[in-house]
Amino acid sequence: MGLFDVDEEAQQGQGAGGLFSGGLAAAASTASVVVKPLPGTALSLIPAPYQPHGEDELSDQEKQDLEACKAGVDNLRNAFWIAGKSFETMSTAKLHREENPNFAEWVWINWEVSESQLYRLIDEWRVGEALANLGHKPLESQVRKLVEVRRQTSDKIAITVYDTIARCVPRVTGQIVEKVVDRLGFLPKDANAADVGRRVRELLETPEETSDDTGKDDDVPDISSLGKDSPNGESSPATSNSKADLLATKDIERLEAALAALQEAAKKVNKAAVRRAVEGQPDVAVPLIQEIGSTLQQIDRAVAIRLPKPE
Structure with a gap:
């Protein structure tokens, strides 16, 4: 690792x-x-998620597990998969119950990790662990996009996508992973790893076709041009004013549609409804809440740009 x-x-x-x-x-x-590795610095030292041993005070073993998991979370910036496993174990076993019964609040107080980021890390750690075991050092931002592939198919396919990219490009970036996953599109549940690997290689070798009238549909650089215009391959040709105007109009429509959808969703979701859903059908509600949080985080990152000052 x-x-x-x-x-x-x-x-x-x-x-x-x-x-x-x-x-x-x-x-x-x-x-x-x-x-011996320091506490929290090796995945093998983090206990696997397990059901609570009780609802009262922690047993001696639970206290040891809690300390190991806390140490694992403290390594969040070094190895996010260790933190993710630690979070899942503490949540599943309710090791936080003596300090604060509200897990998300307890995590925020101790590590300033938001609820959406918390469940994203829980969703990502198995892929991160597997990639680390293969000799990779993935960043959380790179694995984040692979969760979409994992949910469609399996951990194995998500791992195959990253591993194939790493073998084909000088340096893996979050933008490359996002580009490849978007271009892969929908994958069947029983997707074959060898077939997916071949498709990823084809995508990395073949430039994405663009229209003469509208240009690219997004601002992610073409992965076929890596290293041609800048050290990290992130530069791209400047668009003409006419193309920029067309793209700006299209983007305004996207923003307006997104805002309308969010406003409509905000009318339907409140804390009371969420609590009732979790209490009534946790196995259905929790994944939905995690996906909502992940989507909101994605939107938040997309709009987190420097805005022009009002004149």
Whole structure:
């Protein structure tokens, strides 16, 4: 797992220095120093999600599990998959119940992780773990888009998409992953990993066709031009004024439609309705809430731009 591996080969045959003397000298040649990873720095040290052992005070084992999970979340910026597994274990086992019965509130107070981000990390950690085991060091922003593929198909297909991209481009970016996933389109539940891998390679090798009248439909750079215009391949040819005007009009329509949809949704959703849904059918409500949060986060990122100052 990259940053958190313990170098077992380096440990073999290490000298004992001044720790051994007298009768212990003979044993020194066969002894090795065992270095354990720090709490929370290895996925294997995070207990798997399990059902609560009770509703009262935490048992000694639950307290140990809680501390391990807290340490895992503290490594959020180094390995998001460790934090994601930690969050799921603490939530599923209700290890937070002594400190705060409201899990999302407790997480925000301790780590300032929003509820939508919290459940996104829970949704992503298995893919992140698998990619780390393959030798990759994925960023959370890169894996975020793969959740769409995972929900359509399986963890294996999502992993295949990232792994194929990593083998075909000099550097994986969130924009490349997003571009490939969007161009893959809908995938059947029983999609074949080998077929998906071939399709990803084709997409990376073939430029996306564009219309002479309207230009590209989005502002994500063409992945076929990586490295041609800038060190990270993110530059693109400037559009003419006529094309820019056409695109601006189309984009205004998109914004207006999005605003209308959000306003309509806001009329139908409130905390009381959400609580009733979770209490009544948690297995249905929780995934819906997670998806709503993820979608809102995506919209929030899209509109988080520097706005011009009013004249």
